[in-house]
Amino acid sequence: MTVTAFSILLLSSAAQQLAPQPALPVAPATQQQTETEGAPIETQASAANDIVVTARRREESAQDVPIAISVLGGAELENTGTYNVTKLTQVQPSLTFFSTNPRNSAANIRGLGAPFGLTNDGIEQGVGIYVDQVYYSRIASATFDFLDVERIEVLRGPQGTLYGKNTTAGAINITTRQPTFEPEGRLELSVGNLSYVQAKASVSGPLVADKLAVRLAASATSRRGTIYNVTTGNYVNEQDNLGLRGQLLWRATDAIDVTLAADYNRQDPECCAQIYVRTGLTQRPLSRQFDALAAAFDYAPPSTDAFDRLTDLDSDLQAKQEIGGVSLRAEWDVGPGSLTSVTAYRWWDWQPSNDRDFIGLPITTVSANPSQQEQFTQEFRYASASGGNIDYVVGAFAFHQTIATQGAQEQGPAASRWLLNPSSCATDPACAANDPSVLDGLRSENDIDFSNTSAALFGQLTWRVTDRLRLQPGLRLNYDKKTGSYLATVTTGSGSTDLSSDQRGVLAPQSYDAEFSDWNISGDFTASYDFADDVLGYATYARSFKSGGINLSGLPLDGDNNPILSAGSVRPETVDHFELGLKTQLFARKATFNVAAFWTDIRDYQATVTNGQLGVLRGYLANADRVRIRGVESDLSVRPNDRVSFYVNAAYLDHEYVRFVDAPCPPELSGGAAATADNPASAPGTPGGFSPPNCDISGQWLPGISNWNFSGGGEVNAPTTLLGMSGEAYAGIDASYRSKFSSNPSRSAYTDIDGYGLVNLRVGFRSGREWNIFGWVRNAFDAEYYDVLATQSGNTGLVVGQPGDPRTYGLSVSRAF
Template identity: 60%
Template sequence: MHSKMIAPLLAAASLLAFTPGTAVAQAQPQSPAQAGDPGWESGEAPPSVGTGARDAEQPAIFVTARRRQETAQQVPLAISVVDADKIDNTGAFNVGRLQQLVPSLTFYSSNPRNSAVNIRGIGVPFGLTNDGFDQGVGIYVDDVYYNRVASATFDFLDVAQIEVLRGPQGTLYGKNTTAGAVNITTRQPTFDFEARAEASVGNYGFAQGKTSISGPITDTIAARVAFSGTGRRGTIRNVATNEWINEQDNFGIRGQILWEPADSVDVTLTADYSTQDPACCGTVFVRTGATQRALNRQYAALAAAQNYQVPDTDAFARRTDIDANLNAGNTIAGASARVRWDTGWGELTSITAWRYWDWLPENDRDFTGLPITSISQNPSQQNQWTQEFRFNHDGDRVDFLVGAFGFYQEVRTQGLQAQGRAASAWLLAPTSALSRDPSVLDGLTARNDIRLDNLSLALFGQLSFDITDSLSIQPGVRLNYDRKDGLYNSVVTNGTGQLVTFASTDPRIVAQRGVLAPQFFEPQFDDWNVSYDVTLAYEITPDINSYATYARTFKPGGINLNGVPNDAAGNPVLEVGTVDPERVSHYEVGLKSQFLDGSATVNLAAFRTDIRDYQAQVVNGQTGVLRGYLANAEAVRTQGIELDASLRPSARFNTYVSGAFTDATYRSFADAPCPPELSGGTTVGAGQTASPAGTPGGLSPANCDISGQRLPGVSRWAVSFGAEGNVPVTLAGRDGQLYLGYDGSYRSRFSSNPTPSAYTWIDEFQLHNLRAGFRTDAGINAFLWVRNLADEDYFEQLQVPSGNTGLIVGNPGDPRTWGFTVQSQF
């Protein structure tokens, strides 16, 4: 763990945060470029997007969603903007917390590698660990594309603003963003000295420190360095190891150098390093449900046969007995160079970047205290290189952007899975004598070599033409080439070191390969595609803007790198080694308005996205053989309505509400995997009828038609809301404000399984957060906070372990937490 790093960082942040106010009073006003957005031009007023009600009118929010600076109200797309103040005040220090502020955004993670960031219900197949597919939501930090969703589990580091762009963005962003993009802007180096600090402590041993320092080195060179560290005790007690698990343990550092050799040229060099080393990620027992397995092969009978009982059947007692090692070691790092040249006719930008990801996990894959799977590890290393060129021209009536993007990625994974002494009794049929011999499966080991080489190239562009002073048209196009080359090689040996093969007829070998099967195949995919979109924007009045968008885009095809089914002879079924591209048609209309002299904002968007050949997860029902693989569902549709509204009637009060209704369903998926209650029995034959759900020893359909059912992980209703009020006071000779703030969120129930199951619906829940504090006009802010005030019991995710025994495990959300934060800047 990195607690030794976090402690001095917290001390340094505390020291800076409590710096006397005289130093704060000497702070220099920020130039627009210093405020965090590299696109702000000299001479323009810097945006004010803090949550504190310090101004009587609604501040303008500037964004770079279209790769140029403009206000959020001018951009003809659905966009949510979260500023640094709101991130700090609400504790939204990573993407997982950000979803409480942005209803259309969802984030699910059973561990950093198995994480999903979705917008409007689409983006990543829910719950699937597979390196061979692309994300539908692009994550960008200072123009650099982050391919690994694992980056979403790290702390935001010196962030100025986050823009969540909803809907396809591929004609402005070189990598595919069929569902949307998360555009993160960090604070930039400044030529005036600046320092910021934040220190927080709370229950569960929570400690967080953030510091950043920026200033000039020479007349043409400025530098900035930022540190962040978070530590917190876990919230689940593992009685098997007598330790708390699922802790937080993050440390990050970012350094930037800005060189301005001429008025028209600037170069920014950036390097960052972030690491996690928590005891993570474990689950708790939630329930069992009847399946169509034989009764003696369902969870209750299997557990009773080994005299096993879970430590607690109440999930929110937060007790587990996982006996295998747990680790979620996770490191991301990288370096980039951004060069911008104002040619006088437009701005030419080059972004060159290298990123590295190192994943060192250990899991308990059987989710119990029994030594069924004693080792489960898939350490992985990724290197990615990106190069982007853009030219942006702003004219009187015509603006355009053209660009080229190149991406290359290498992923190397070394998988290891070993079965333990309880595996025979748990995984083999109790009627077989082999199930009573622990040595049959004890020591059975699969060593997996998994490789991916991924190339993506794109040419893209977008034009904006003002037809009249009120009406404009914005067409865009992107030409894309993708190639993926993979390798999957699983070598299986038993406890005596003997190779497990499909050639052997030895009953012990036959039983062993039914649990861990050897396999070798080399999938490959390559394809060209063209995406395009067109947007009409109409200014009804200076304060009311409308837009309508149609987009036709693609999500590249993928390859399966977790193994595929074998045929009767033991050969991999190669036709499912690849999956087809998703073909996306997107329709959207929106209205953006401000009124009451700019103190009120109301934005509405209605959308529909139709996807053909949707990349979905298919789960194999056998224990241990496969975790899951990609397949194409015939058609998916997501549609809905979104609202973003805020009101600031005076400098003393502000309030906001954001809501989303999302109807995301499989329109056609006739051969989907069945839910656990319809799985595990004998497959129906010709002329037979499947048994009712949950019939022990019944007849199970080979597949299920789930057309019309809901996509996993999507709540129909999601709402975020809050308010803050303040009164001016003078405390200890400092002028400032006492304030009270509230933030809440609500999500209706959602399915936590790729195929909806009666056992995996997560009930609706709502979270309430409070903060109260004092901030000075000179830049000091100290406040108490409580999150999940009502101590709501809720699940972030439920999981169905392989084997279809009826066991359901889950990841409980955080209980009530509280603490104290102090911030300062000078």
């Protein structure tokens, strides 16, 4: 805080000596669109007015920005029920979000961002999340409910020359409503089935006229779980969220604004269950696969149809997290531009509990990785907007993060039969697999520390060569340093650290230190041309880097069950990105049509991979030699008159591992004896067969990416009165579709998720900006789909998943004053 406090004093002093330009006001059109209108067209893409955005760190029309960008305003978010990032994906086809619990979440844009699978703390995320210009380093932060949001900008493609933290895939830029000197307030209440209740409130106004203003906002969400646990009698995968935010604006002079903000978010649901979906044959002996193992315990899951939404998990479930922070933002209009300083501190406390065997047997009785994070960021940025031939943004960014994790995993009395390597039973009928005491009580306690420091200088220049042609080079100098340590102490049920080979094969003691440091220079170049007043074309090339990382989830083991230390770190990703785009407004700006085509090559792609070894609890990181993603996106919105509006968005993505020759094999090729020259690898799913040590998955799909993604919808309204109030009745629909995608890092026949479509409906009445009352149905046709599928460790053939939300319905009432 000291640096920014000093800079504010310096700015204030200098302001008394200079004659600064007046502060840039908030564009009235943006305020109207995001706060008073309910039609999605007004914020999905401008039809009658331009939407003002700050994607390039200065205010400008979204249609003038040569970046693939989507903008959603507060009214659209509320009307479509888009109250978190998960819901945002239903209206933004290029954005995907996967989450098995808040910590294990991944946000991707155009299929890139974070490796698909369980989170590894030692790497960066490729999609930057910013709230009021503050970078959120933990993707778990994105699981909070949107609170008092003015607009959300989704920027696609590398953004490292514009934003503080390097982002190779894109950025989600969230802007909340700011304190006002005119008193105002907002109230919203939603109720629905599954005991759903969500309440939101905000109030803003002056404390000292024209000098000091305050804004306070709060939200609370609760919903019964969607899955019934027959063991405990509880519904799990529930929602229990609380959010608070306060902002204090000091207008130090006509040219200097200083905003102090603080927020707190708490989530404490009984969550997150993954339940039985199906089984598939692996290379394990048939007697060691799920059906035979379950029969040995006289066990059957409560249902083999996941959409019965039943489970029998016998370990505690908890997904409690607390997130908070404070920031100080100083903005000074000086000369032809604006100087900004953003200082922030954020923290995250994660207190989980999981059932990692996914069924109601005492295999893994404890699985928890509590984690605490702190981060400090400082950004200085100057954005010029002279109106002449040259505009530019230059900035400096510093980031420091620490993470401490205390993991625990303990095996139960059923673990020996379920988990031990079948080779230990080859010649001994009384083998360890049939002795519960071998693994019962075997416990691993992990102590994991991580430190991450990053610093950067960045800038982007816009040169107006002519009235129509603009050239836009950008450059970034980045330094990263990461250090980490991993210590796993394993004890038997009697407390001994003297382990047998069987025990080490399940929970291996590990102790290692890893580090990474590197400098890199990246940049981009964009040429844009106004073919007509409302037709902008652009071409972009970007070379970007995603910092290298270190493995902090345990390392794979060698043949003697010792960790492979060479796997302790992964190399940086190198990204080459090419893009062509066209932005148009037609029919007197009643229609907006934008299209972008892109090609992205990545060398040393950072993948989270899984394997059959039980000692690697959470998957580990590896570099795939080369990955390619290419595609086309289009966005169409039309508002022919004040009564009708509609939009259609589409994205096609062609994606593959171009070269990944030593990837871990999918489950149908894992679990058997090691293949040799005399005993080559068996066909997939051959019980008792031979498994290759690794697999060449070159040419296969990347995980989590659909070839086709669509969203679309519209709204019609008609003037009417209700209870003496003049207004309009309206009806709206929002639909989305995504095609089949892989849910395993190495594509498996057992974990492909079929394509699915979702339809949301709403009918209501609104009176200006005062009242909005509407009923809604989400997933109106009760589509059955999975958010994610996964396999049980040890290659038993069990496939588990998280069913998506069923049909929900309810009523929302909001009042602004």
